[in-house]
Amino acid sequence: MRTPQWFRRVVTVILAGGQGERLYPLTRDRSKPSVPFGGVYRIIDFTLSNCVNSGLKRIFVLTQYKSYSLDKHLQKGWNIFNYEADEFLYRIPPQRRVGLKWYEGTADAIFQNIYLLERTKPELVMILSGDHIYKMDYNRMLDFHIEKKAGLTVSVAVVPREGAHEFGIIEVDADWRIVGFAEKPANPRPIPGDSGHCLVNMGVYCFDTQELVRGVCQDARLPESHHDFGRDIIPAMVGQGNVYAYPFRDPGTGAPEYWRDIGTLDSYYAASMDLVSRQPAFNLYDREWPYRTWQAPVPPAKSVHGFTPDGSLAGMIANSIVGGGTIISGGRVEGSLLGRNVRVNSYSRVTDSIVFDDVVIGRYAELHRTIVDKDVVIPEGMVIGRDPAKDRHLFKVTDDGLVVVPKSIRFKD
Amino acid sequence: MVKKVLIVDDEPHLRLLYETELRRAGFETMAAANAEQGLEYVDSMRPDLVVLDIRMPGMDGVECLQRILDRDNTIPVVLNTAYSSYRDNFMTWAADAYVTKSSDVGELVQTVRELLHAEPVSQ
Numbered sequence: 001m002r003t004p005q006w007f008r009r010v011v012t013v014i015l016a017g018g019q020g021e022r023l024y025p026l027t028r029d030r031s032k033p034s035v036p037f038g039g040v041y042r043i044i045d046f047t048l049s050n051c052v053n054s055g056l057k058r059i060f061v062l063t064q065y066k067s068y069s070l071d072k073h074l075q076k077g078w079n080i081f082n083y084e085a086d087e088f089l090y091r092i093p094p095q096r097r098v099g100l101k102w103y104e105g106t107a108d109a110i111f112q113n114i115y116l117l118e119r120t121k122p123e124l125v126m127i128l129s130g131d132h133i134y135k136m137d138y139n140r141m142l143d144f145h146i147e148k149k150a151g152l153t154v155s156v157a158v159v160p161r162e163g164a165h166e167f168g169i170i171e172v173d174a175d176w177r178i179v180g181f182a183e184k185p186a187n188p189r190p191i192p193g194d195s196g197h198c199l200v201n202m203g204v205y206c207f208d209t210q211e212l213v214r215g216v217c218q219d220a221r222l223p224e225s226h227h228d229f230g231r232d233i234i235p236a237m238v239g240q241g242n243v244y245a246y247p248f249r250d251p252g253t254g255a256p257e258y259w260r261d262i263g264t265l266d267s268y269y270a271a272s273m274d275l276v277s278r279q280p281a282f283n284l285y286d287r288e289w290p291y292r293t294w295q296a297p298v299p300p301a302k303s304v305h306g307f308t309p310d311g312s313l314a315g316m317i318a319n320s321i322v323g324g325g326t327i328i329s330g331g332r333v334e335g336s337l338l339g340r341n342v343r344v345n346s347y348s349r350v351t352d353s354i355v356f357d358d359v360v361i362g363r364y365a366e367l368h369r370t371i372v373d374k375d376v377v378i379p380e381g382m383v384i385g386r387d388p389a390k391d392r393h394l395f396k397v398t399d400d401g402l403v404v405v406p407k408s409i410r411f412k413d
Numbered sequence: 414m415v416k417k418v419l420i421v422d423d424e425p426h427l428r429l430l431y432e433t434e435l436r437r438a439g440f441e442t443m444a445a446a447n448a449e450q451g452l453e454y455v456d457s458m459r460p461d462l463v464v465l466d467i468r469m470p471g472m473d474g475v476e477c478l479q480r481i482l483d484r485d486n487t488i489p490v491v492l493n494t495a496y497s498s499y500r501d502n503f504m505t506w507a508a509d510a511y512v513t514k515s516s517d518v519g520e521l522v523q524t525v526r527e528l529l530h531a532e533p534v535s536q
Contacts, residue, residue: 101483114503217506223487 002055002139008086010142011122012056013113014047015106015203016130017064022264025396025406026373030069032262033130036356036374038275038284039321039337041293042073043262044130048089049291052080054138056126057087060116062109064102067093077294092116105227106203111216117209125212127205127229133271133282134202134259135289136248141206144246151211151242154178154234155204158197158249158256164188166263168201168230170245178243183231199245201230202259206246211237258282266400269371272337272354276319298325298340305330314347323357331361339374348378353385356407373407382411416529419460420444421451421477422493423469427514431464434518435525448472448480455481460488462529464521467494467505475504482507489528493521 020032027035033044044061051059059081063070074091081087092113094102103109110117110127117125124145126138136155145153156170169188171180181201182188188198207215215233219225225232237243248257258281260271274281284291301322305315315330322328323340330346339357344350346363353367356374361367365378368385372378384391385403396404418440420431428444435442443458445451447469454460463481467474478490492505495514499505509528512521 111507114506118501118503213503213506217503220482220507221486221509 004055004085007055007057009123010056010058010126011117011120011124012051012059012126012128013110013116014044014051014059014061014128014130015109016044016061016067016070017103017109018129018131019065020131023262023268025404026265026268026371027066029066029407031063031066034067034070034073035262035268036339037133037262037268037272039323039339040295041291042070042077043133044070044073045077045291045293046133046135047128047130048078049289050134050136050138051126051128052292053289054136056138057081057089058120058122059089060113061089061091061130062103062113063091063093064109067091073294077292080292105225105232106229107216107219107225107233108227110212111220111227114213114216117213122209125207125209127207127212129203129261131262132202132204132259133262134248134257135282135286136204136257136259138206140251141204141246144244145206148176148244149242150206150244151208151240152215152234152237153206153244153246155202155206155248156199156245157202157259158191158247159200161188161190161196161198164198164200167198167261168234170199170201172199172245176245176247177241178234178238178245181235181238197256199247201234202248203230203261204248205229211242265371265396265398265402265404269354269369269400269402273335273352276321276335276337278319296324296340298323300324301326301328301338303328336367345380369401370403370405372405375408376405377411378405379411415439415441416461417441417443417458418525418529419451419454419458419463421448421463421469421474422466423447424466427466430518431521434522438522438526440525440529448474448477451477452480452484455484455488462489462491462525464491464493464525465508467492467499468496475499475502478508479504491521491524491528 016033018032020027034042037043081089165188169182173179191197219232262268303315317333319335320333321337325341326338328344331344331348333350336350336353338355341358342355343360348361348365350367352369354371358375359372360377362378362380364381366383370385388397388401391397391403418435420428422428432442445454465474489509491510492508493512510524512524
């Protein structure tokens with residue numbers, strides 16, 4: 001166990017400026033890290049919980065687009081740091097100290113905030129992304145970084161080769177030194193000795209401060225650069241020989257750990273559904289590793305049994321997550337995630353769906369593979385998710401046939 | 414094409430010294446007495462390189478460096494300072510070179526040559 005004193009060497013920077021265009025319309029009024037997830041959480045809660053559970057309590061959250069929702073959430077839910085003990089969570093919108101630009105890429109976000117590192121003078125900087133779902137003890141990665149005497153350690157996930165072309169692919173030598181890097185290659189190279197899997201860049205970095213400052217300052221001067229860690233900084237540093245990949249695996253079994261980058265509506269949906277299976281792929285219920293969020297002052301969830309005209313029981317919940325204040329009042333909910341203060345009225349059906357806070361599902365309404373954003377009343381008898389052609393007239397429908405009902409829309413009676 | 418070097422320094426005798434030596438080395442020169450004027454010259458005269466003092470009244474050289482890079486991040490900038498503590502300011506790491514002020518201008522001229530020709534100059 002490391003002491004609080006030890007952790008004063010480390011500063012954590014969470015990149016939370018993601019616009020999340022591919023999550024539209026969920027990102028119409030909020031940035032990606034602030035999108036609700038798992039009934040009561042926001043996506044950023046997972047990275048922040050990992051930090052706090054790991055002992056990393058000196059945190060800058062770099063925000064950019066539509067940050068009001070995220071600001072509010074951090075203010076309400078993450079006001080848990082002891083500033084007198086040198087813990088902090090500061091939200092940093094673009095300061096425009098360095099120039100009059102917005103952040104042009106992840107590395108530019110650090111470059112523009114280099115003043116923060118100068119003031120806090122950490123030895124190590126953890127750079128994390130605010131839009132991933134995973135459970136990670138960063139101490140293991142810090143141990144690895146220190147043991148390897150690395151200048152930069154990149155955490156890598158082990159993923160199946162099919163689908164790996166969507167990520168930055170890392171090649172390593174026998175000592176886990178990074179020897180090659182390819183951003184979204186058409187034909188990703190597998191792990192030597194394991195042709196079915198690749199190592200992908202998780203966007204989780206541990207830097208020696210000097211290396212980070214040197215890297216982003218040099219990069220800032222390159223006119224052709226995208227100013228991105230994955231595309232520019234890592235490839236430029238790989239030749240130095242002190243860049244390592246930390247494999248994100250179960251230390252006991254060696255099995256790949258759960259990690260999801262919430263990039264698209266379909267990946268958002270898939271990660272959500274990972275929470276509601278009987279043996280969930282991602283476990284929220286580990287008391288050793290609590291996921292913290294803003295706990296709204298709402299009463300416990302409740303169900304009210306209703307009866308269909310033929311006398312069978314209509315009110316039921318199965319394989320679902322239900323937020324506080326929600327009342328299942330005679331409707332059926334299966335394989336779904338419901339937020340807070342949702343009302344599921346009699347004879348309605350909600351299957352394989354995600355419903356955010358403050359939604360009312362009218363009597364006899366039906367939702368299937370549908371995401372309903374906050375503050376919506378689904379009118380009595382409305383059916384969504386059964387007829388893509390019809391749904392497309394009113395809503396966003398993804399390639400996988402998922403329907404998204406945007407926040408606060410009003411249906412005519 | 415003769416390369417243009419902009420010198421930004423608040424001390425008149427140093428401006429004169431640098432201009433003299435850099436002209437002798439074959440460069441065209443111009444000099445600004447403060448950062449604000451220096452930025453005007455960057456905009457109006459498009460220098461090929463800037464020699465920038467750090468400690469100046471008004472806007473200092475580090476702020477000026479940031480603003481130059483914001484205008485054009487390809488202009489080479491040499492930070493020229495009498496103090497070594499400038500490295501504590503991480504923004505100075507974005508400069509192309511640092512030269513410590515001394516009565517011998519040889520190092521400064523050599524650095525300017527290297528940056529503008531991008532080829533090694535014999536010692």
